[in-house]
Amino acid sequence: MYNDIIKRQRNQYQRRGIMMDAHLRREFPNKYKDYTEPSLLKSAGLERGARDIAVLSTIREATVKKAASGVEMLVIKASDREGTPFTVRFIRMTRLRSLFEAYIGSEILLMGAFQFDPIYGYSVFNPEFTQDIAKAIRYKPVYSSIKDISEKSHEKHIAEALKEQEAETLPEEIRLGYPEINAALKSIHFPKGAEDALRGQARVILDDIIYFKLRLLHEQTGGFSRFIFRSRSFLDSQIKRFPYELTGDQLAAVNGILEQANDGQKICALVQGDVGSGKTAVAFCLMFCAAENGMLSVLMAPTQILARQHYQELIKYVNEKEAGLLDGTLQGKERKALEKRIDSGEIKYVIGTSAIITSGFDKDKVGLVIIDEEHRFGVWQREGFYGPDSHIVTMSATPIPRTLAQAVYGDRTAIYQIREKPAGRLPVITYYDNGCKVLKFVYARLKEGGRAYVICAMKESADENSPMGNVASAEETFLRYKEVFEPLGFPVCIATGNSSQQEKEKAISDYADGRARILVATTVVEVGVNVPEANVVVVQNAERFGLSTLHQLRGRVGRGNSQAYCILVSKSPNERIRAMCMTNDGFAIAEEDLRQRKSGDLLGLRQSGKEKFIEEIIAYPDIADDAAKIVQNMGFQAALRHLEKYRNIYCTENNGHTGRRN
Numbered sequence: 001m002y003n004d005i006i007k008r009q010r011n012q013y014q015r016r017g018i019m020m021d022a023h024l025r026r027e028f029p030n031k032y033k034d035y036t037e038p039s040l041l042k043s044a045g046l047e048r049g050a051r052d053i054a055v056l057s058t059i060r061e062a063t064v065k066k067a068a069s070g071v072e073m074l075v076i077k078a079s080d081r082e083g084t085p086f087t088v089r090f091i092r093m094t095r096l097r098s099l100f101e102a103y104i105g106s107e108i109l110l111m112g113a114f115q116f117d118p119i120y121g122y123s124v125f126n127p128e129f130t131q132d133i134a135k136a137i138r139y140k141p142v143y144s145s146i147k148d149i150s151e152k153s154h155e156k157h158i159a160e161a162l163k164e165q166e167a168e169t170l171p172e173e174i175r176l177g178y179p180e181i182n183a184a185l186k187s188i189h190f191p192k193g194a195e196d197a198l199r200g201q202a203r204v205i206l207d208d209i210i211y212f213k214l215r216l217l218h219e220q221t222g223g224f225s226r227f228i229f230r231s232r233s234f235l236d237s238q239i240k241r242f243p244y245e246l247t248g249d250q251l252a253a254v255n256g257i258l259e260q261a262n263d264g265q266k267i268c269a270l271v272q273g274d275v276g277s278g279k280t281a282v283a284f285c286l287m288f289c290a291a292e293n294g295m296l297s298v299l300m301a302p303t304q305i306l307a308r309q310h311y312q313e314l315i316k317y318v319n320e321k322e323a324g325l326l327d328g329t330l331q332g333k334e335r336k337a338l339e340k341r342i343d344s345g346e347i348k349y350v351i352g353t354s355a356i357i358t359s360g361f362d363k364d365k366v367g368l369v370i371i372d373e374e375h376r377f378g379v380w381q382r383e384g385f386y387g388p389d390s391h392i393v394t395m396s397a398t399p400i401p402r403t404l405a406q407a408v409y410g411d412r413t414a415i416y417q418i419r420e421k422p423a424g425r426l427p428v429i430t431y432y433d434n435g436c437k438v439l440k441f442v443y444a445r446l447k448e449g450g451r452a453y454v455i456c457a458m459k460e461s462a463d464e465n466s467p468m469g470n471v472a473s474a475e476e477t478f479l480r481y482k483e484v485f486e487p488l489g490f491p492v493c494i495a496t497g498n499s500s501q502q503e504k505e506k507a508i509s510d511y512a513d514g515r516a517r518i519l520v521a522t523t524v525v526e527v528g529v530n531v532p533e534a535n536v537v538v539v540q541n542a543e544r545f546g547l548s549t550l551h552q553l554r555g556r557v558g559r560g561n562s563q564a565y566c567i568l569v570s571k572s573p574n575e576r577i578r579a580m581c582m583t584n585d586g587f588a589i590a591e592e593d594l595r596q597r598k599s600g601d602l603l604g605l606r607q608s609g610k611e612k613f614i615e616e617i618i619a620y621p622d623i624a625d626d627a628a629k630i631v632q633n634m635g636f637q638a639a640l641r642h643l644e645k646y647r648n649i650y651c652t653e654n655n656g657h658t659g660r661r662n
Contacts, residue, residue, distance in 0.1 A: 005157060012148050021161040022649045025185045026204055029141035032197055035111055036139050041084045046116035054111045054137070055080050055124075057088075062100040076100055078110070086114070086122035093126070109133045111140075139191045158189050169642035170207070174633045176626050178203045202623055205616050209627035211646035212613035214639055217631070225266040225389040227295050227367035229258050234292035235285055238317055242281065244422050250278050253416035254285045257393065260414065267368075267391035273418030274586030275555020276425065279395045282418070283370045284314060286393060291322070291348040295367025298350045298386070300357075302373045304328065304501060305508065309530060310372075311351045318349060326352035326359055329501060335359070366390045373397065397552065397586075419587070427584045428558040430566040432573045438538055439484060441567060446490050446517055450535030450564075453556050454481060454520045457544040459496040472540045478520040490517040495524055523549060525556060532560035542568035547576045547593040551586055 005013070018024055035054040044053055061077040074097055076088035088110065090096055112127030130136045143154055165182050172180075179187065179199055187200030235254075239246060246254075253271050261267050273279040283299055290297040301307040304327045311325040324338050324347045341347045342361040350356065364387035371394045386392065394413075433441070442452050456474040478494040485492055493516035495507040504524065510516040512531050519525070523545075534557045539550065550568070558564035568577050579592045617624045634642070 004160075009149050009153070012146050016146060020649070021164055022166070024158050024161040025166075025189075026649075027143065027158070028188060028201060028204075029143050031142050032191070032194065033111070033140045033142060034194070035109075035137060036193060038081075038109065038137065039114075040082050041080050041086060041114065041116075041122050042082065044114065046114055046122065050113045050115035052111075052113050054109055055086075055114065056107055056133070057086075057110045058107050059100055059103040059105070060085075062097055062104065064094045064097055074100070084122065086124065087120075088127060089123065089125050091126060103131075106131070107133075109136050111136065139193050139197065141189055141191075141197075155189075162186055162189065167641070167645060169638065169645050170210075170630065170634075171638060174630050174638075176630060178206055178626075181207070202620070205620055206623050206627055206630075207642070207646065208613055208616055208650075209620075209624050210631055210634075210642060211650065212617075213627060213631050214643045215647075224264045225261070225367075225391060227261075227290075227293070227389055227391060228264050229261040229289050229293050231292055232258060232289050235289040238288045239285065241317060246281060246285075247278065247418070247420035247422060249273075249416075249418040249420045250282050250285075253282050253418060256414065256416060257286060258289060261391055266389065267393060267414075269393045269414045269416060271393060271395045271416045271418065273395070273397060274421075275397050275552055276421065276559055277397075277418040278422055279372075279397065279418060280310065280313065283310075283372070283393070283395060284317065286368060286370065287314075287349055288317070290368040290391075291318070293367075296342065296345075296348060296350065296365050297368040297370070298352075298356060298366050299370045300372065301351070301353060303524075304353055305504065305524070305529065306372065307351055307353050308505070314349060314351060322347060323349040323351065326350055326356055328353060328355045330355070363387050364389075369393070370395065397555070417587075424561045425558060426561070426563050428554055428564045428566050430554065430568065430581045430584070432542075432568050432570070432577055432581055434571060435569050438567055438569055441565070442518070442536060442538060443485070443488070445536040445565065446485070448535065448562075449533070450562070451511065451514070451516075451531060451533050452518045453525060453534060453537040453553075454518060455525070455537065455539045455553050456520065456522055457541045459498050459522055471544065474520055474522050477540060481518055481520055485518060492516060492518040492520060495519065495521045497522055497524060499524075523553070525553075529556060530559060531556075534559070535562055535564045536567065537565075538567045538569060540569050542577055542580075543570045543572075543574050545576070547579060547589055550576060550580050551589045554580070554584075 013019075013024075018027060033052050037054075038056045039051075039053040041055065044051055057078040057080060059076060059078050063075050064072060065075050066072050071091060072094050073092070074090040074094050076090070077085065078088055079085045108129055108131050110124065110127045110129050112124045114122060114124045116122050128136075141155075143151065145151075146154060149157075162182075162185060166185070168181050170178070170181075178184070181203060184200040184203035187196045188204065191197035191200065253269075257267055257269050260269075271279055271282055273282075287297040287299065299310060301310055307327050308325065311323065315323050324342060326335070326338060330338065338347070339359055339361040342350060343365070345365075350361075352359075366386045367389070368391045369386045371392070373396060431441075442454075445452060454477055456472055456477050458471050458473040459475065474494060474496045478492060482492045491510075493507040493510050495504045499507065507516070507519060507521075508525070508529055511519040512529075514533070537553055537557045539545065539553055542550065545553070554566040557566065566580070568580060570577060573581075579589065583589065631639070
């Protein structure tokens, strides 16, 4: 049916992600209007406020009048079945006059937001109307408006799509009382009432969550791996070389993961830790142990800056000839030469960016994969990045509640939380400032021997008439700080998204080495810059940043043993700024961020195709519990049928449809 829709309308559907009949069937209404029983005006409770109701009405008079504004309107005098009079006004719809004149003396159904005024009585503006009363008395779905497609046409297209019967993938004996899929889809769009509509929607949400859980199980096949961690003597010797003692949480994560792998089980783990909690040390420990046991390990970072920093840190502990850096800057012969060294076994450690995914070395040789800040990649399907036996560890500096973490990463994922900070670290003190005292404060910190980050929301100046016209750009801020601080002996450098890779690396290198004492930047330094001497971070226009980003930026300081500060500059504090000033706890920040925003925003899931499913798991925990029970009881063939059916409907690689609705 979908292909029969005229091209103009089909194009509008495609903009909404509706690519096939199955998507039309799953396009939930925004809301429903209860027109199942016509109302009488005096008993409709309109004295308490306007209500959307249906009224069986007798038309008495139809005239055209002009409002004080000059707009023409059609004014209808009518009464309900009790004879209660009311007024109907159609704005800019005088063409309906002849139609309503023909209705005079007849009964029609009017549907709309009726209201009551003590002086002017009952009235309604621009209601729906029909003489086909029996057909209109229903629980009516209301859909989001789509350009070039009327509500009537949209309903017709859905009705046509519903004529095609879908294959049922959940046998009745394991369905836990949920309706059959075709009956459920019909209930969503042509319900008998509220309960019927909810039951239909619940079944579709159930199918979504089951599909998502099966996808996670498919990606995390579990079972056993040929890569076994039998020895750890090299790891234990390397731990002694660290310039700090590992915290209890770090050791618990390393030991827990290695114990699982020592039994031959395939590792699937999530290491959650606040900024500066030492997740990288955990990753290195696992990589040392992998190398000792003859495995190739891969650490994938979200940015070139972070990948290079990880690489520079790693080669302090291992032979540089055994480590390889693979990012987008490595091309041609150099890249092929590195891939050849990886395949030969000469290289035991690979650190890089998403360039690893498309690299040509043999992924079946990868024993351990560590993905740093996975949600930043916007990639759900990672087939080809690692082999079927690879152990997978994901690290995240965006702490999320355990229940949500299990929803995102799957029930088979072991979750380790690193809450302890390394010994000697002081909590960062966060202040709000309206911009008056910030320069003096920065000067005081620099005199103490520290260094400052100054973070801006924009790279370049915006047009003064644009919504961002009052936001200080990195370029403007750089010139200002340069003018103020360089005469005082404090050099300033800049790194933004407009800077070349070489310019960014030089600025960060100058800052890290102390040749520059102030680094003005955009969020390119949100992750991956580790300068223990930095003792203050200033965030300009802090109201423009999300909680998670603000917390990540605050994590750029406080990495040494001296007191560090975060200054949030804004004309007035908002809810996010107040939350930042109240706590340093990344887990508390994450809970607050989840409360203020959807998980798709918080976790970067909008890009990855997971957002809709996670939102459903959070919003409908009872349905999620039922889905887990059904997945447990599904046979292999039923699971395969369900997985294949919904992969064809929702898989972003196939058709770009990542979700529906409201």
